[in-house]
Amino acid sequence: MRRDQPELPRIVERRADVAPGLSAIESPLLQRLYAGRGVTTPDELDYGLRGLPHFSGLRGIDRACDLIEHAMQGGHRILIVGDFDADGATSTALVCDVLEAMGAGRVSYFLPHRARHGYGLSPAVVEAVGAGEPGDLIVTVDNGIASMTGVAAAQRAGWRVLVCDHHLPGDTLPAAEAIVNPNQPGCAFVGKALAGVGVAFYLMAAVRARLAAKDANRALPRLSDYLDLVAVGTVADVVRLDHLNRMLVSQGLRRIRRGLARPGIAALIEVAGRDAARLNAADIGFAVGPRLNAAGRLEDMSIGVACLRARDPATAQQKASELAAINRQRQSVQRRMQSEADNALVRLERTPAERSALVVHSHDWHEGIVGLIASRLRERHGRPVVAFAPGAHGLLKGSARSIAGLHIRDALAAVDTRHPGLITQFGGHAQAAGLVLSPDALEGFEQALESAVAERLTAAMLSPDIVTDGSLAAHELDLDTACLLEASGPWGNGFEEPLFHGLFEIVSQRIVGERHLKLEVRHPQAHTTIEAMVFNHADLLETGAVYRLVYRLAVNVFRQRMRANLIVSTVRRE
Secondary structure, rough: OOOOOOOOEEEEOOOOOOOOOHHHHOOHHHHHHHHOOOOOHHHHOOOOHOOOOHHHOOOOOHHHHHHHHHHHHOOOEEEOOOOOOOHEEEEHHHHHHHHHHHHOOEEEEEOOOHHHHOOOOOHHHHHHOOOOOOOOEEEEOOOOOHHHHHHHHHHHOOOOOEOOOOOOOOOOOOOOOOHHHHOOOOOOOOOOOOOOHHEEEEEEEHHHHHHHHOOOOOOOOOHHHHHHHHHHHHHOOOOOOHHHHHHHHHHHHHHHHHEEEOOHHHHHHOOOOOOOOHOOHHHHHHHHHHHHHHHHHHHOOOHHHHHHHOOOOHHHHHHHHHHHHHHHHHHHHHHHHHHHOOOOOOOHOOOOOHHHEEEEEOEEEEEEEHEEEEEEHHHHHHOEEEEEEEEEEHOOOEEEOOOOOOOOHHHHHHHHOOOOOOOEEEOOOOOOEEEOOOHHHHHHHHHHHHHHOOOOOOHHHHOOOOOEOOOHHHHHHHHHHHHHHHHHOOOOOOOOOOOOOEEEEEEEEEEOOOOEEEEEEEEOOOOOOOOEOOOOOOOOOOOOOOOEEEEEEEEEEEEOEEEEEEEEEOOOOO
């Protein structure tokens, strides 16, 4: 397959009829945006907590409450086993804090180390935590649905196991005493897109209701006080922002903006240089979440949980500063690895455009960073990417990222079927997967993956359309519109932030921060200019020329002054 000069993606506009129910919305622009995202009634934009679906729809929820109630009443240990990402950290902090606030006396947590224990409730985790006594309970959060061997090992070691997860299950479920997962077979709960922290929130809500029903005078925490954790974990995990997730995120953001965030989240926002009073979902995704995730990539996610659970601002600030330092280290390691990956692709006999898939590796890369490298290369070259680093036992540990429309796990399964034993272990879903290889299998894997991917690629996958919400008129390019858009979210995966396109004259430009382009541009029907930023674009444009820009209209706050500006993602000469 040769594509030396691939076609530029088309810029297409969302088209959707505005349902009569949206006529109550005063802004025609918002009517158009919401219609383009499938909203038909104002109820879908009601983010009040009274609209939350009831936990009783979750399969296994009663048995889960039985287990937790029994452990609490008997004074048994309750061990929370989380994941080493932001969703896992927020889930762990939430369950630990709520259980303690409800009177559980022996609550602790364990976060697996990526390299030593692997993902989820593994036999290595069970070995690390030791044996349980009769009545002791392990609660997995944001993991467990695929932990067949780990659950069995825990039960042999004397633990009961409650799996609380959101990931898609395989053909076989673990033989846990209870499973709470909206995606398990037979579960009628509507919130299929919940993050791990969302499922954990619902589990705690059910336990609270159970305890309240048995003793109306019992002092119990308000679950709404924990929605800042739910918002951070949900956004950071990039789950689909369906109506339920938008409700949870919106309420969590509201708490944060009102100054009610827990000390750890407030400290993370501060070290990220964001304004808590104006925090939005993008701030969580690009600033708060990465600082939590960095701990799980390079160090121990226990630091992240300690930050989230900090009781006082001083402790929270100390832990947040540690996380910020780890994140700076992560950025440094990532820059080095990214440069090496780019150079490796330049040296290939065939260019990335001539390949169906890209495989990169190095003997000194960090396994916690390879997923980020795969994501960046996927974005840059529009190809599925697998990046490998040395893993445990002399094996290579890989992280795969795919392009829209190509199911990377299915491609790996095809490789495994045609070449038994080539892949030591793999798993994942449509857009991301993990795998383990023997080093001497790398060359054969690369050829087999290219073949499997080439059979599935289409021209549309290689040149996906850029979907926008159309154009903004000159009078709409102002601070009022930018504030309106900011306040009308939360925006995110599945409920995309508004994206526009239009023609603009380049009035002035300069490079800032070595690799970003700052512009002054003018709409053809405007007399004034507006600032624009093109990140990771160090090539100057032609001053005075007209370019088509694909952009977001954002609020920029500098020295306490608010302005509207354009955040440009695509630049094309007209």
